[in-house]
Amino acid sequence: MFKKSKYQRNILNQLSPVQLLLLFYGIAVVFSTILLSLPIAHKPDVSIPFIDIMFTAVSAISVTGLSTITIVDSFSTTGIIFLAIIMQLGAVGIMAIGTLIWLVLGKRIGFKERSMIMTDQNQTHFDGMVRLIKGIIYVLLIIELIGFLILGTYFLQYFPTAKEAYLQGFFGTISAISNGGFDITGQSLILFKDDYFVQFINILLIIFGAIGFPVLIELKEYLFRKRTEKNLFHFSLFTKVTTFTFFVLIVIGALGIYLLDMNAFFKDLTWHESLFYAFFQSVTTRSGGLATMDVSLLTETNQLFMSGLMFIGASPSSAGGGIRTTTFALAIIFVFTYIRGGNSVRIFNREVYNEDLIKAVSITLFAITLVIFSTLILTAIEPFSLEEIIFEVTSAFGTVGLSLGITSELSNISKVLIMLLMFIGRIGIVTFLLIFKRKKKKAKYHFPKERIIIG
Amino acid sequence: MFKKSKYQRNILNQLSPVQLLLLFYGIAVVFSTILLSLPIAHKPDVSIPFIDIMFTAVSAISVTGLSTITIVDSFSTTGIIFLAIIMQLGAVGIMAIGTLIWLVLGKRIGFKERSMIMTDQNQTHFDGMVRLIKGIIYVLLIIELIGFLILGTYFLQYFPTAKEAYLQGFFGTISAISNGGFDITGQSLILFKDDYFVQFINILLIIFGAIGFPVLIELKEYLFRKRTEKNLFHFSLFTKVTTFTFFVLIVIGALGIYLLDMNAFFKDLTWHESLFYAFFQSVTTRSGGLATMDVSLLTETNQLFMSGLMFIGASPSSAGGGIRTTTFALAIIFVFTYIRGGNSVRIFNREVYNEDLIKAVSITLFAITLVIFSTLILTAIEPFSLEEIIFEVTSAFGTVGLSLGITSELSNISKVLIMLLMFIGRIGIVTFLLIFKRKKKKAKYHFPKERIIIG
Ligand SMILES: [K+]
Ligand SMILES: [K+]
Structure with missing residues (x-):
């Protein structure tokens, strides 16, 4: 590339990580909107309203996948490649900056704790961490290349030309691994509802994108160790908690989705059809957003259940959104510990x-408040049912991208609200609130304490 | 009455306050169900299914007011008087035992803190507290007598016979002050929608019942002080927080209810009609449950807003339910303090x-989970809309008793679930969870601490 001038480096150094993230997000949205507005990006004779181009840009940058337009009918091959690049940028850019924020915040909490984090991350210093992030991006690119080759080649049986098959493979791989959730089939993965191979590859790619950078880093560390040193390696508490929660949510999600529609959608299906439908739709609520079925066919209770799953979302520092798996796990454990009279929380x-x-x-309470208020606003201005609105709001906040079909019919105000939710969900409540954080003033004196009756 | 035998006294002493409460609740439900099952309690030729009698009993004991039957069409005058007695018992009994639980729990937290509570309650010892509770009950009875005389006499213009007017006055007073929310007009207070005097008296009675025992005790203390000592009196932090929150919620509630229906229900009303409708319906969500209008006429957004208000409910140790005003206030303050980087919470x-x-x-998170799960269950087995179900669930949990009209059409399973919610809402999450609390085992050693990335 080019060498940064001293001036540029100073400017960037003066920015806090949060400002850096906002700057990145802002530039990325403007850049993507312009890119997707170019005539070369559109199908001939298709004109897309500005709000919808911007919506698509924000949805792609925040790797949500909600869309007010049908991608394949609106964008040219060039536009589709642009969209893939934007998703990739959104997934990796925010993930990397997010990881940096966490590291920098880690520095603030004092030398002792920091060295503890570094040790737990099996890292000894910051530079090593940056090197590792780069390493992960290389791994990501290699996996994407493999995914592209496998899916593209496999798709030759599905699509008339090799060009289309490999374009589908290229876009599908990036959409899955970045948890972008967009599709250029026109109907997500419904085309592959009986193709368990395609579904399996997609599940792997989605999980890779949603499980979180720190987990991938530790996994990489572990795998690249010499065999003799492997049993000396300790996974961090964070990795254990987030991975455990991630997979428990997938299993409970699949079970719940199946049970809640046992007598409806799943009634006449074979066991393996039911298994794959339930399993894939559960995985996708972690924030993938691709689907092998029309989720509006499920029962109302199931849609609400999926809304809950989407609200939780993916792991921290991943390509996903929501309150994050760790937040959910800690909140649950917290409530049950304190409610039963405990006073310290132990896991693993x-x-x-x-x-x-x-x-x-x-975070959990703030996010619940956010979702409730957004839902209230949408019920006031939109004609849709409460389930449809809750589903749309949690899907945006969880950057999942599933919808019961109301996205394209939303009014402009609602589109802006959904864009905001995708943004907050993507950068995460913690980072979002850092924007408003005042400099900590150390309280000089304490007021007398006084008890309050609760409940 | 009669002197307790030594044996009886020992049994009661051995019970924990929570067991005492459960015992009281259980006996009260059985006793009320039997009382309301007596033929003398029914109108001639009316036969009420057992589940509905039990529902009415639980609803009255937990002073909720949800009802699967129309009281005035089903119960005789005797039955109506029974119902009033049951509400009175439910309001005062649980309130008094609740206050005792809090005092006993207070004892557990060590001498220093206890003496602080006692001081803040402007009390020096337990016996004095019991004496004060008795005092409040006397005040309650006197206010009820006054309410009965005023309303009964005033009602002479509304009802054909003096007997009916005074029966309405008697039942109405108890229903309002106990926050029972039942009515024998057949249509709550809609009859008095233009009678601001009746509404005003009802508002006073409802607030008296919902503002909480401890507040009333402090207020009594303050009022009975010599004039010269009045400025030496300090209201406790608890009283300040709960009273402040209580009235802020009423104002915000009235404002919200008005604004959300400005262009619908309130469109063609005069300013004073709008004021009283909005104000009364806001007060009633604190947990009164009486209404001067059919709330199903409000917009969907307004119904959801009211659901939120009902979820919060009344003050602790009152005749109301929900998570309680203090819990709500502390949860809000907590989130906004910590989210902005503070590390201690100061109020007043x-x-x-x-x-x-x-x-x-x-408590807040547990209650949200409870409401969500109850809602999910009801959506799975009932044909009603999500708004109607959320409204019913929060109304039961807040022991409010408003309904969009689905109570009588619920299936038996749903009726049992609603009964359970009324019970939990009435005794409060804290007390409810004490039922399951294990004896605290002091952890002998601590595990090493480890940080976790959040968000
Ligand atoms: K997505
Ligand atoms: K009530």
Whole structure:
């Protein structure tokens, strides 16, 4: 590339990581909107309203996949490649900056804790971390290349020309691994509802994107160790909690989706059809957004259940959104520990910092408030049913991208609200609130304490 | 009455306050169900299914007011008087035992804190507290007598016979002050939608019942002081927080209800009609349950807004339900303090105990989970819309008793679920969870602490 001038480097150094993220997001949205507005990006004779181009750009940058237009009918091959690049940028850019924010915040909490984090991340210093992030991006690109080759070649049986098959393979791979959730088939993965191979590859790619950078980094560390040193390696508490929660959610999700539609959607299906439908739709609520069925066919209760799953979302520092798996796990554990009279929280033989628990419940409550208020606003201005609105709102906040079909019919105000939710869901409540954070003033004196009756 | 035998006294002493409450609740439900099953309690030729009698009993004991039958069409005058007695018992009994639980729990937290509570309650010892509770009950009875005389006499213009007018006055007073929410007009207070005097008296009675025992006790203390000592009196932090929240919720509630229906229900009404409709319906969500209008006429958004208000409910140790005003206030303050990077919470120049904050957010999250799961279950087995179900569930949990009209059409399973919600809402999440609390085992050792990335 080019060498940064001293001036540029100073400017960037002066920005806080959060400002850096906002700058990145802002530039990315403007850049993507312009890119997708170019005539070369559109199908001939198709004109797309500005709000919809911007909506598509924000949805792609925040790798949500909600769309007010049908991609394949609106964009040319060039436009589709642009969209893939934007998703890739949105997934990796925010993920990398997010990881940096966390590292920088980690620095603030004092030398002792920082060295503890670094140790737990099996890292000794910051530079090593940056090197590792680069490493992961290389791995990502290699996996994408493999995915592209496998899916593209496999798709030759599905599509008339090799060009179309490989374009589908290229776009599909990036859409899955970035958790972008867009499709150029015109109907997500419904085309492959009986093709368990395609579904399996997609599940792997989605999980890779949603499981979180730190987990991937530790996994890479572990795998590249010499065999003799492998049993000396300790996975961090974070990795254990997030991975455990991630897979528990997938299993409970699949089970719930099946049970809630046992006598409806799944009634006349074979066991393997039911298994794959339930399993894929559960995985996709972690934030993938691709689907092998029309989710509006499920029962109302099931749609609400899926809304809950989408609200939780993916793991921290991943390509996903929502309150995050760790936040959910800590909030649950917190409530059940304190409610039963405990006063410290232990998971996997480690005691959890009070500060982290407080953060987790604050985020959860804040996110619930956000979702409730957004839902209220949408019920006031849109004619859709409450289920449809809750589904749309949680899908945007979880950057999932599933919809019961109302996205394209939303009014402009609602589109802006959904864009905002995708943005907040993508950067995460913690980062979002850092925008408004005032400099910490150390309280000089304490007021007398006084108890309050609760409940 | 009669002197308790030594044996009886021992049994009662051995019960924990929570067991005492459960015993009271259980006996009260059985006793009320039997009472309301007596033929003398019914109108001639009316036969009420057992589940509906039990539902009415539970609804009256938990002073909710949801009803699967029309009271005035089903019960005789005797039955109506029974019902009034049951509401009175439910309001005062649980309130008094609740206050005792809190005092006993207060004892557990060590001498220093206890003496602080006692001081803040302007009380020096337990016996004095019991004496004060008795005092409040006397005041309650006197206010009820006054309410009965005023309303009964005033009602002479509304009802054909003096007997009916005074029966309406008697039942109406008890229903309002106990926050029972039942009516024997057949249509709540819609009859008095233009009679601001009746509405005003009802508002006063409802607030008296919902503002909480401890507040009333402090108020009584303050009022009975010599004039010269009045400025030496300090209201406790609890009283300040709960009273402030209580009235802020009423104002915000009235404002919200008005604004959300400005162009619909309130469109063609005069300013004073709008004011009273909005104000009364806001007050009633604190947990009164009486209404001067059919709330199903409001917009869907307004119904959801009211559901939120009902979920919050009344003040602790009152005749109301929900998560309670203090819990709501602390949860809000907690989230906004920690989210902005603060590390201690101050209200009214007092620092709040961490333990109380943790309790407040735990309760809130637990209650949200409870409401969500109940809603999911009802959507799965009932044909009603999501708004109707959310409204019914929060109304039961807040022991409010408003309904969009689905109560009588619920299936038996749903009726049982609603009964359970009324029970939990009435005794409060804290007390409810004490039922399952294990004896605290002091952890002998601590596990090493480890940080977790949140969000
Ligand atoms: K997505
Ligand atoms: K009530």
